[in-house]
Amino acid sequence: MPLRLNPTFREHLNNADRPLAGMWVCSGSPLVAEICAGSGLDWLLIDMEHSPNGLESVLAQLQAVAAYPVTPVVRVPISDVVTIKQVLDLGAQNLLVPMVSSKADAEAAVAAVRYPPRGTRGVGSALARSARWNRVDDYLRESDDHVSLFVQIETAEAVENAAEIGAVDGVDGVFVGPSDLAASMGLIGQQTHPDVVTAALHTFEAVRAAGKPVGVNAFDPVTAQNYIDAGADFVLVGADVALLARGSEALAARWVSTAGDAAAERASY
Secondary structure: OOOOOOOOHHHHHHHOOOOEEEEEEOOOOHHHHHHHHOOOOOEEEEEOOOOOOOHHHHHHHHHHHOOOOOEEEEEOOOOOHHHHHHHHHOOOOEEEEOOOOOHHHHHHHHHHHOOOOOOOOOOOHHHOHHHOOOOOOOHHHHHHHHOEEEEEEOOHHHHHOHHHHHOOOOOOEEEEOHHHHHHHOOOOOOOOOHHHHHHHHHHHHHHHHOOOOEEEEOOOHHHHHHHHHOOOOEEEEEEHHHHHHHHHHHHHHHHHHHHHHHHHHHHOO
16 A cells, blocks of 8 residues: 655745744653654654664654654764664654765765665665655655755854855755854854854855755744744754753752751741
């Protein structure tokens, strides 16, 4: 029985009439991914670069979120042809490749997601979830329609090359990472430093001039809104692990401190 795949993140961005809001999924838990998938957000970023995620956990999370109206994007840990091939074969339709700093880096990422003769992706659709074990008609010939590729600009060098990166055929959009960008500029931990923001906005202009959508990471609501006002097409506005950390800290601040103060007050009577 022929099966259909979901629209890509590229298609959602092309059809959107507003910026698309998403969150990081970093816990490695399919249950947490499913909770986030039902939140009403537009997209989720399942992270393999800075999170305890391997092939098995990414597969489980893709399966967990598949029933929900949310678009999953997987960030691979490195622009490596084998890793990208494996993640695509898991059924990931949307990839984010980190640390792309040049036109050559972007072209290498494009080649990794395309089958020959246009690229270097290995052929294994009969064995893989990507083509639903050959249940998707003409997957090999139409695979470019089923996969979208986004690359991450997060160094000062990449900012300088943003126009060339954005213009590469096969790059469907660019995502700005202010944390590593700040570090590369000698401003580690200062994602909202004026120079970092200026570099991010320069990237916005260069990428949008190349006709591609641009996104950014910004957990602070004011910063996120400023980037949206400046033309960001998609944003990450939170993370599962950060929300749990801050939420549990708030519980402790409310109940542990209060309980301790109350006990000390009673002991003084």
